[in-house]
Amino acid sequence: xxxxxLRRFVHALVVVWGVVxxxxxxxxxxxxxxxxxxxxxxTQAEIEHTRRLLGLDRxxxxxxxxxxxxIGRGDFGQSxxxxxxxxxxxxxxxxxxxxxxxxxxxxxxxxxxVPLGVLSATHRxxxxxxxxxxxxxxxxxxxxxxxxxMLILLFAVELGGLLPAYxxxxxxxxxxxxxxxxxxxxxQNVRLVRSGMLEVLGEDYVRTARAKGxxxxxxxxxxxxxxxxxxxxxxxxxxxGFMLSGAIIIETVFSWPGLGRLIVQAVPGRDFPVIQAxxxxxxxxxxxxxxxVDVLYTVLDPRVRLA
Amino acid sequence: xxxxxxxxxxxxxxxxxxxxxxxxxxxxxRVVDGHPIDPDAELVVALADDTNNMDPRIGMGxxxxxxxxxxxxxxxDVDAAGTPQPGLALSWKAINDNLWEFTLRPNVRFHDGxxxxxxxxxxxxxxxxxxxxxxxxxxxxxxxxxxEKLYPMVTKWEKVNxxxxxxxxxxxxxxxxxALGREPLVPRASTIKSGVDALNERPIGTxxxxxxxxxxxxxxxFERWDGYWGxxxxxxxxxxxxxxxxAARIAALRAGQVALIExxxxxxxxxxQREPAFKVVSAAQKLGCRLYVNGRPKDKxxxxxxxxxxxxxxxxxxxxxxxxxxxxxxxIFGGYALANASPVATVMYGYAAQEPYAFDPARAKxxxxxxxxxxxxxxxxxxxGGEPLMLQLLFPAKHYxxxxxxxxxxxxxxxxxxxxxxxxxxxxxxTLLQTLTKGTLPPNGGFTACRTSNSVDAxxxxxxxxxxxxxxxxxxxxxxxxxxxxSRREPDPAKRLRILADLQRQIRDxxxxxxxxxxxxxxxxxxRVLRFAPLPELHMDxxxxxxxx
Numbered sequence: 001x002x003x004x005x006l007r008r009f010v011h012a013l014v015v016v017w018g019v020v021x022x023x024x025x026x027x028x029x030x031x032x033x034x035x036x037x038x039x040x041x042x043t044q045a046e047i048e049h050t051r052r053l054l055g056l057d058r059x060x061x062x063x064x065x066x067x068x069x070x071i072g073r074g075d076f077g078q079s080x081x082x083x084x085x086x087x088x089x090x091x092x093x094x095x096x097x098x099x100x101x102x103x104x105x106x107x108x109x110x111x112x113x114v115p116l117g118v119l120s121a122t123h124r125x126x127x128x129x130x131x132x133x134x135x136x137x138x139x140x141x142x143x144x145x146x147x148x149x150m151l152i153l154l155f156a157v158e159l160g161g162l163l164p165a166y167x168x169x170x171x172x173x174x175x176x177x178x179x180x181x182x183x184x185x186x187x188q189n190v191r192l193v194r195s196g197m198l199e200v201l202g203e204d205y206v207r208t209a210r211a212k213g214x215x216x217x218x219x220x221x222x223x224x225x226x227x228x229x230x231x232x233x234x235x236x237x238x239x240x241g242f243m244l245s246g247a248i249i250i251e252t253v254f255s256w257p258g259l260g261r262l263i264v265q266a267v268p269g270r271d272f273p274v275i276q277a278x279x280x281x282x283x284x285x286x287x288x289x290x291x292x293v294d295v296l297y298t299v300l301d302p303r304v305r306l307a
Numbered sequence: 308x309x310x311x312x313x314x315x316x317x318x319x320x321x322x323x324x325x326x327x328x329x330x331x332x333x334x335x336x337r338v339v340d341g342h343p344i345d346p347d348a349e350l351v352v353a354l355a356d357d358t359n360n361m362d363p364r365i366g367m368g369x370x371x372x373x374x375x376x377x378x379x380x381x382x383x384d385v386d387a388a389g390t391p392q393p394g395l396a397l398s399w400k401a402i403n404d405n406l407w408e409f410t411l412r413p414n415v416r417f418h419d420g421x422x423x424x425x426x427x428x429x430x431x432x433x434x435x436x437x438x439x440x441x442x443x444x445x446x447x448x449x450x451x452x453x454x455e456k457l458y459p460m461v462t463k464w465e466k467v468n469x470x471x472x473x474x475x476x477x478x479x480x481x482x483x484x485x486a487l488g489r490e491p492l493v494p495r496a497s498t499i500k501s502g503v504d505a506l507n508e509r510p511i512g513t514x515x516x517x518x519x520x521x522x523x524x525x526x527x528x529f530e531r532w533d534g535y536w537g538x539x540x541x542x543x544x545x546x547x548x549x550x551x552x553x554a555a556r557i558a559a560l561r562a563g564q565v566a567l568i569e570x571x572x573x574x575x576x577x578x579x580q581r582e583p584a585f586k587v588v589s590a591a592q593k594l595g596c597r598l599y600v601n602g603r604p605k606d607k608x609x610x611x612x613x614x615x616x617x618x619x620x621x622x623x624x625x626x627x628x629x630x631x632x633x634x635x636x637x638x639i640f641g642g643y644a645l646a647n648a649s650p651v652a653t654v655m656y657g658y659a660a661q662e663p664y665a666f667d668p669a670r671a672k673x674x675x676x677x678x679x680x681x682x683x684x685x686x687x688x689x690x691x692g693g694e695p696l697m698l699q700l701l702f703p704a705k706h707y708x709x710x711x712x713x714x715x716x717x718x719x720x721x722x723x724x725x726x727x728x729x730x731x732x733x734x735x736x737x738t739l740l741q742t743l744t745k746g747t748l749p750p751n752g753g754f755t756a757c758r759t760s761n762s763v764d765a766x767x768x769x770x771x772x773x774x775x776x777x778x779x780x781x782x783x784x785x786x787x788x789x790x791x792x793x794s795r796r797e798p799d800p801a802k803r804l805r806i807l808a809d810l811q812r813q814i815r816d817x818x819x820x821x822x823x824x825x826x827x828x829x830x831x832x833x834x835r836v837l838r839f840a841p842l843p844e845l846h847m848d849x850x851x852x853x854x855x856x
Contacts, residue, residue, distance in 0.1 A: 030737065030738065030741065031737065031740070031741030031744070031745075034449075034744070035743070035744040035777065036737070036740060037366065037449045037450070037451060038450075038451060038452075038453070039451050039452050040758055040777045041767075041770060041771060041776045041777070041778060041779075042453065042777065043456065043774055043775060043776055044744075044775065045456060046453045046457075047744060049456070050449045050450075053447060054449055080449075081359040081360070082359045082507065082523075083360060083448070083504060083507055084504075084507070089523075093523075093524065148555075149552075149554050149555065149558070152554075152555060152558045153558055156558055156559070156562040156564065157558050157561045157562045161562050161564065164562075164564060165550075165558045165564050166353070166548065166550045166555055166559050166564070167525065167526070167548065168525060252551045252552050253552050253554075253555055254555070255525070255548070255549055255551060255555065257522065257523065257524035257525040257549070258524075261551070262524065267737075268735050268736055268737045269737070270737055
């Protein structure tokens with residue numbers, strides 16, 4: 001078990017190093033940010049002067065060496081656009097804005113999915129099953145952009161400002177973006193739980209549990225769900241990554257000051273330090289979440305532990 | 308050039324009573340336009356984006372300007388028509404061909420109490436021209452405008468007295484008042500004490516608003532600066548709220564959660580106009596969007612030994628006559644754009660209206676034929692020497708907005724209709740900039756892009772073809788260069804305006820680019836908002852804006 005965890009941990013470290021290295025070279029292949037900072041009427045001499053000020057005229061190997069050393073100190077340099085420490089900017093957008101939004105959406109999509117998926121599976125073919133599947137299809141098909149705007153129009157405009165149309169900071173601000181962000185993963189999780197449950201409900205050990213006289217609730221939630229939950233756990237780990245890094249549409253629609261918009265705006269502006277710090281944080285989160293999922297697998301499924 | 312001709316006063320209005328802002332009233336008004344107002348209210352304005360920084364030296368693009376100019380002011384102000392007005396300078400004049408004098412406004416203080424005076428201006432000129440930075444102990448920053456490279460003829464600046472500064476040049480510079488006068492000024496003492504980076508975190512200006520809180524990518528809060536030299540703002544607080552999505556901005560306005568929104572999509576403006584709770588206002592901007600084509604000589608870019616295909620002005624004129632600008636403006640912009648054949652925006656000082664390029668496909672084809680391009684094989688694309696005329700169009704998709712993207716698609720079809728083949732290459736704006744920086748635009752290349760200005764004077768826009776820059780792919784002929792230089796040097800305002808008009812006419816006939824449209828920016832606000840007048844500038848001015856009770 002200890003060797004398994006150690007191996008996974010080393011894997012995670014290698015993944016993080018690999019990702020930041022690829023990003024370091026990749027963003028530089030697409031050019032440098034000097035042209036963004038100068039006026040369009042700037043001459044080559046002015047652009048070169050700006051490159052020198054940014055230290056981009058140094059050899060690439062030297063820049064990479066400095067970059068790796070600086071990472072060790074937690075220093076990703078200053079944002080080219082804002083002149084503020086890049087890692088600090090990433091962390092201040094990660095917490096609380098992105099973390100709170102992602103955690104809320106994750107809780108919503110997971111906690112609501114379990115009872116809905118179970119109900120759908122245990123009432124297979126009934127109106128509850130059909131309703132749940134239709135709702136899932138609807139939620140998965142709707143673009144987040146459209147759903148977000150519709151929710152704003154309904155709750156902020158038509159219902160007389162019941163919820164705010166934009167911004168962050170309070171629970172009221174959180175509701176609409178969290179619901180919008182949770183919609184697609186919720187639908188996906190409902191379908192996963194349903195199919196997982198349908199698979200395990202026909203297994204011998206479930207029949208045995210019932211034959212032993214266990215209450216149906218105990219059979220479903222203690223025996224069946226535990227086995228049906230494995231794929232949900234994997235998808236939830238991936239969803240968390242998506243919610244942390246890919247919520248750009250939701251952040252844009254709801255003016256949520258999160259990490260997605262920060263990184264997406266840094267890319268076209270070639271703000272190298274922010275891109276590198278952001279990707280580093282994402283890589284750590286993804287690797288961390290996958291590590292945790294691996295650990296949870298060993299808890300939920302002894303076969304993984306023993307392998 | 309005699310001294311008597313050389314000396315002129317562009318603007319010598321005394322601010323008190325004659326400037327854009329009336330004398331400081333003892334009691335702020337409680338009623339505006341017959342409506343009782345709420346002086347303690349907060350004005351919430353939804354903007355499409357947050358600023359990256361507040362240090363004016365770093366850059367004054369359209370987003371940054373909106374924030375920076377609430378806090379900082381410059382020597383030269385502008386009114387709602389874009390006319391230069393006294394700002395932190397009461398007047399400016401050329402003493403002789405190579406010497407300008409700025410008379411500063413007295414009794415102006417920064418938000419931290421530091422007085423504004425000649426020392427402030429000298430310090431700012433040092434920063435702008437990157438001189439004496441060691442003396443002040445401040446660091447250099449990568450800046451949008453390199454004054455020392457753009458205006459190398461500015462040689463020296465000196466203090467005459469506390470309220471007078473003189474700037475020496477090695478040759479006449481007619482628009483020096485604009486070149487130097489529009490840069491927002493920062494305090495000397497606090498910048499030296501706290502460092503340049505502090506300008507970003509805690510900007511301290513002389514403007515009507517003090518920044519009190521900045522939640523990045525979320526909002527910036529301001530409070531009325533009670534020590535303002537002009538009439539204080541008519542609302543106590545103001546908040547700039549970042550709402551990137553246009554539909555969300557409109558929803559927030561409808562929900563009453565913001566009072567004013569910028570960048571209303573043209574398609575939504577008409578609907579908002581019909582609603583009595585809102586008012587839609589607009590102003591022509593300096594932003595002009597163009598089709599640039601490669602007409603550079605082969606030794607001026609990474610050419611592979613080929614001159615730019617569009618070096619022949621007849622080809623560029625043909626492209627100009629191929630475009631139906633009226634249709635684009637009507638159908639895509641809902642009337643919220645201008646066709647302008649001058650290289651200078653209609654709202655700039657020195658603009659001279661030019662004869663529009665008529666939409667005339669027959670004439671376009673005739674010009675192509677005159678240049679030797681004919682459709683010899685009947686494939687719909689003109690050719691010469693067996694080579695078809697193909698424009699490789701780099702298109703920065705999703706950078707300037709949906710209307711721009713739709714316009715580019717329409718332009719492509721119009722150009723094809725006169726027999727010019729077009730290969731469209733959508734790419735991100737950063738990649739386009741890298742291509743232009745490296746000079747790797749293909750010989751038959753072109754791109755659609757927009758150009759705005761932070762200046763008031765036409766010089767900033769006719770300069771585009773004077774030296775090799777990102778946007779100059781059709782350099783001036785020697786004759787145009789001579790005329791351009793004359794427009795920079797002529798000190799007599801009337802004569803200079805005539806030279807500028809002549810230069811614009813000649814540029815129009817020589818057609819270095821294909822002007823597509825000039826932006827009209829649309830704003831919408833609640834009827835509670837009184838006296839909001841959009842500027843032809845990159846920023847909004849909230850001095851004098853009130854909120855009804």
